[in-house]
Structures are given as C-alpha cells and as structure tokens.
Amino acid sequence: MTNEDPDIFGGGSSVLLVNVIVNGKKGSIYIDESGKIGETCEGTNAGLKSEAEFIIDGNGAIATPGFTNTHTHAAMSLLRGYADDMHLQQWLSEKIWPLEAHLTGEDVYRGTELACIEMIRSGTIAFNDMYFFMDQAAKAVDEMGMKAVLCHGFIDFGDEAKRESEIKATEALYSHVKGMNNPRIKMATGPHAPYTVSREGLTWCSEFSKEKDVHLHIHLSETETEVKECIEQHGKKPAELLEECGCLTNKTIAAHCCWLDDAECELLGKYGVSPSHNPASNMKLAGGRAMPYQKLLDAGANPTLGTDGCSSNNNLDILEEVKFAALLQKFFWNSDTVLPANEAYDMITSAGAKALGFGPGRIEKGAPADIVLIRTDVACNTPLYNPVSNIIYSCGSNAVDTVICDGRVLMHENTIPGEEEILKKASETAFDLVRRKEDAG
C-alpha cells in the first residue's frame, strides 16, 4: 500500500481508500473530514481522488466494518501469563486478587493502552470494558483513538457502605466521561454480577442507567454454581432476578450467558438484551457449557462477541475469538451448521456496533468510518472463494493491515504510532505491580 505519510494518523482529514473489496465488489470508499463515510463506489472515482487529502491504496484488500469486543477487562492485559493452569478459586484467591489489590490508576492507564494495541491489531475499533480506575482507562482510549463503553465494576456483596462507595464511583465516572465530551467514549453502569451485587445495588444501577440513558454491563450465568446459588438465595434464576431489578433493557450487555435456560433466553430476547459470548474464557476456565447462541438469536436477543480479560484468554484478538465462537457453538451444540460464518461476522460487526450504540457496523454512506483493511495477498486469503468465510475461519490478525476509527487512521501498513513505547511502558508497569505486591508480602 502506498501514499502513506506520518500525518495520515492525525485524523480530521478526508481519506480515499482505493483498490479495495467493499461489500463484495472492487471499489473505493471516501471518508470525509468529519469521519463519516461519504460514499462507496465501484472503480477508483477520479473525482473523489482529487478531493481527498490522503489516498490509501488497499492493494486488493477486503474492506470490512471494524470489529467490536463487547466484554473485556482491558487493563488485565498486565496480568497476561502471570498465572495459568490452576484451579479457579486458587487462581483467583492466591494470584489474581492479591495482585489486583495493588493496582493503581497509572497501572490501568498503561494496561489499557496495551489492550488497545492488541485490539487495534486484530481490527477492533470499539470495546465494552469493566474494571477500576476507569478515568484512567478513558484517558488511554481517548489517546489511542478507539471507541469504548466504560464501566466501574460495581460490587457490594450486600454491604450498604460498600454500595454507597460504588454508587459514588459510578457517579464520578459519569461526570468524568461527560466532561470529556468525546463521542467515542461512553460510560455504563457495571453491576458486576447477580452473585456479587445486592438487589438494591442492581436496582440502583438499572435506574441510573435509565435516568442517564447509558448502558448497563453485567456478568450473567458464567458458571453453573452461581445459577444454583441464585435460585437458593433469591428463589429465582439469574435472568429473572435481573428482570425484577430492571436490569434487562436493549442497552444491557450481559457477558457469558453460558447457563441460561430456554425461558431465560426468551427473557433476554423480550427485552432486546445483547449477550456477549466469551468462548475462549469459558473453555479455558472449563465452564462446562457454551452460550445458547441459537436460542438467544431466535428469541430476539442480539448476540455479540467478547474476549473477556487477558488473565483468562490470554489475549484480546477478536479474530481468534470469532473462530473459537463459530467452532465451539458447532461442537457444544452438536450441529455442523449452527453459527455459520456470516452470522459470526455479524456478531463482531453489526450486532456489536448495535450493542454499544456506535453506528450500524456496516460500510454505507453516512455511517461512521470504522473500517478495517484485511490483506488478500496472504496465505490465509488464498484462494479467496469467500471473503467472509476466510475472515472467520482462516485469517488471524496478521492479515489486518489498516484500521480506521471514526475516520482516524489508527494503524496503517501494520504500523501503530507509538507502539514500541507503549509496550515498553506496559511491561515496566506490569513488573512493577508484581514487585509492589511482593514487597507488601
């Protein structure tokens, strides 16, 4: 690809993508200065060529809508490989939680930068994040040029004082994000899960979300144990409890959803919830059941895909994740035709964008210019019978060449500005975190 220029990464410029495959045809895409798709056309369009400040020659690449990752804990990238292959409870109590107890805002900033690098490299332009020190996560997302819905993980374990502090943290994040006035960055309420948040906490989150018109991001039925305990404690299944507390809406993103039964799938469908399937995490932690994708889809829910955090995956590569999704659904549900390539592709484009409220997730006039170029001069796209099949089943992030978010070029010809420094800082931060934990005993 040619015509590159350091300034191409600046944003705010008109860009013409030529020599790309767009919506199945060879053509061009014009991106205007406001970051919207002006028009797409077959051929090169000499008229547009004279208007554009930058021309990117796609060299036959597939232009696809940018991908979305609807469930992660971005800054946990700092914990990648810190502890694996342990029993879940031992892993959490001996390794993950003691380390997280020493996390600072600076750590979250560096970890989120690292996460953005990974996500951009796999063609991700938007993500849904739950963690702590989210003002620092917002700073990283702002600087990296991605889109994100950010929430503070709200956990009260039924304790009123704890609940009050979580409410304050949530309100502070709302004010902070509002003050940033960056349409690429939104906040959500983040009631962690039905088993870690009281009814009062769940209800407060749902009411705050409705009042402020923001998303609600929650873990739902990841393990069989939590479902059993919910029924014992509340006399209801987890999705029923969420309905009662007002937590099911079309701005709700529910991660995992492995152990939902048919009636719960119907509930999520009724309210237009967006489930986030997290296959790699569910497999690595031996969760025992895959999200009932087809039931949720048939019920009217909006199934999407997430990587979960790096400590249970151990990366944020959405192209790897989508293959896990398409294959795990077939394997677990014993069907060689469930979640075909085109539906898996929808999960990471149109459905994901809909879930997060970031445009249609399609390449069409007037849509945000969230566009990824996938190289076709690579083995994973040879031969190129079916671009969507290749993207889902064959390609990895090494085929991702260029990533554009709201018209701003985040990666071009495999280069992300500042990457080397970001990786260096993230590595230093990670080892410093471990040192602080060890110093504290």
Added chain:
Amino acid sequence: MTNEDPDIFGGGSSVLLVNVIVNGKKGSIYIDESGKIGETCEGTNAGLKSEAEFIIDGNGAIATPGFTNTHTHAAMSLLRGYADDMHLQQWLSEKIWPLEAHLTGEDVYRGTELACIEMIRSGTIAFNDMYFFMDQAAKAVDEMGMKAVLCHGFIDFGDEAKRESEIKATEALYSHVKGMNNPRIKMATGPHAPYTVSREGLTWCSEFSKEKDVHLHIHLSETETEVKECIEQHGKKPAELLEECGCLTNKTIAAHCCWLDDAECELLGKYGVSPSHNPASNMKLAGGRAMPYQKLLDAGANPTLGTDGCSSNNNLDILEEVKFAALLQKFFWNSDTVLPANEAYDMITSAGAKALGFGPGRIEKGAPADIVLIRTDVACNTPLYNPVSNIIYSCGSNAVDTVICDGRVLMHENTIPGEEEILKKASETAFDLVRRKEDAG
C-alpha cells in the same frame, strides 16, 4: 533484527543466533554448516561470532524448537473456504469429493507449496501429510525446505482391484522418496481409516511399514458412527482391529482418536502410538467428543497435534491449533488444569518430533537446527512473565519472525523468499480446478 542478506536463505552456512532467549536464558545458538546445533551459551560468545557466516540478531526473541503438525492434507489448502457450514455428508458428497475428482499432480504441487507457506509462517518445520499425487507433494516440500512424512491415502473399500492399485501407488511413493535421497523427506504407508480399508489392506500396510521401517499414518475413531459400524462389522473396536492387523507400533500416527475408550487408550499406550489431536477440525465438524488426551498420556502414548486439512479448519496455523487444543481439553474434560501450557508445548515440539522421527524437538547440542524465533517486542508477549504460557495461550503466527529447518533459514524477518509468486500460482490453480470441475458438469 539485523545482518540479513539474501543469501541467508541459501542453507549450508554456519549461523549464529545472538540476543535470544534459549531454554529460559538470554544467550546465543551456533548452527554449524551441516545444519546441526553446535552449541548454545549465555551471552554473545565473541569466539563463535568470528566463525559464523551469518549472524542473526534475535532482538530478545524467544528461540523455540520448531513446531510439528502431525496430521494434515496439505494440498487441501486449495479448497479453503470453497464450502463451509454445511451438513457433513452433503458437504463431502456435493462439494469436496466432486472437486477432488478433478485434482492433478500440478494442483497438489501448488497446494502443498501454499500449505508450506502457511505452516512456515506459524513456526512449523515438519508435518505429516496424507493425500494423493504425493510425488508432487514431495517436490514442493523439497523446494520449500521443510521436513515431512508423506503418505498416499490408501482406500480399498474391500475391493481387491482397488487394493492392488493402492499397493502400487504406495510402492511407487516409496521408490520415489527413496530416490530423492533427502533426509528431510520420508514416506509412510497411509491406510486411510478402519472403515475405508479392508483387513487385508490394513495388514499389507502394516507389513510394508515394518519391512521398510517407515511410518504408518491413519485416521482413527473420528466419529461415533464409525466406531459403532466397526463393532457391528468386525466385532471389535477400531483400535482392537488395528492391533489385530499389526497397525499399532511406535511408528504409527493415529489422527483424531476422539472416540477411543479407556481400553483403547491403553492399547495405544502399550504400543507407543502417537495420537494426533485435531481440535479445530473436530469442533468445526461437530464431532461431539475431544480426544482423551490425559488417558492416552497416562497410558504411555505420545500425544501430538495436527491441524487436519484446510477444508475443515480452515488454515494450517499450529499456534492457533495449540490454543484450541489446550482450551478444548479443559472444556470438554471439565478440568481447568488438564493439558497445561508446558504439556501443550511438548505436543508441538518434542512429542511431535519424536512421532515423526525428526530429532529430539529440543534446542541442544547435536540436534538438528530446527529453530523458530518468536518476537518479544509485540503485544502478545507483553508482559513476558512466562514464555511458554504466552506461546500457547497468547501468541499467534504474527509473532513468528524467523524459521530455521535443519540449519536452513526458511523465513527471516517475516520474509519467505518467493512467497508472492507461490500465492499467486496457488490462487490461479485453485480457481482453475473449480473451472475444470464446472466444465465437466
């Protein structure tokens, strides 16, 4: 990385790898002119530096033994994405077999070249291949510089005339490979599966393998149906039938092995068979059960990993496959500690090399210089707490920088000589194959 030179790809030169992590320590690796590892040492070793014709600066990369892919049908790379998301029997009878009926030797040559490109890019240096026109596959392997065990897929369906022609094809491949006199290329007998080959065919293959001291490569218990039919037809389980026909030895590589019961695992262990786990293919085709890895290991078998062919995967990326293996084992066998990273790593290094008889699969003095450099200045290796964990759970083939097989540099700084032309030819060949099939009606 520096000091590159076009001639670095020639082979037959001494090479010093400096600034790499080898067996957990920063150091250097000297490769002599015969393609063997001379020695490894900490630091740079100025003495060796003056001897080496080429110096490769690993820039902190992890030096790992090259990976092995113990079950594939390499030339099926031409069928990548040609048909997906169909019911198995319809897919085979309407799509795959009609296309394969038009395959030529030239197709297999081009498809195997394409497959080698993919495998080299994920750090694979050796593979175990079953297909047709294997003299042409051998030509591609020879030129690409990889190692392979090649077999003609032997299918008689109980027909004596068919068996005679398969015997002739197997004998011809033996003579052809012997005539090549290339220690990187071996032949095996390839009885396709217990359900496609008669007892007589199985017995002939086992006897030929023993007489010529070559491997035997077979599909075993991929689906539940074939196990049931074997018991109905032969009154024995598939592994028992193979034992009776002499097909179980320590030179046997058995692909899939999903539906083996405990007694069959013991049988494979008793004879030191190398099972080849093919998780992506088993998941995509909704096979319903994962290979009983732990039972096979405990019984004394030598579990390894394979990608299967591109029509059921749809790529040959062993780093993607190894993550599928480590996660599928945990998920299916409901254990968060089964197949930990270090054992998964053994599957694609030492166990794979042992299965195919290509050295120890370790970086040690006197071993073949089958070495892969994995970059550490990339997100998937940030932070670098645990190199093996990162290789198995986090890294994709985009982290693979340099691949060396028997001392010959096959890829350096992400460049494989001739790749562009090979991909172009493979693409033309694939579309020509489809055209020939369509012309024939």
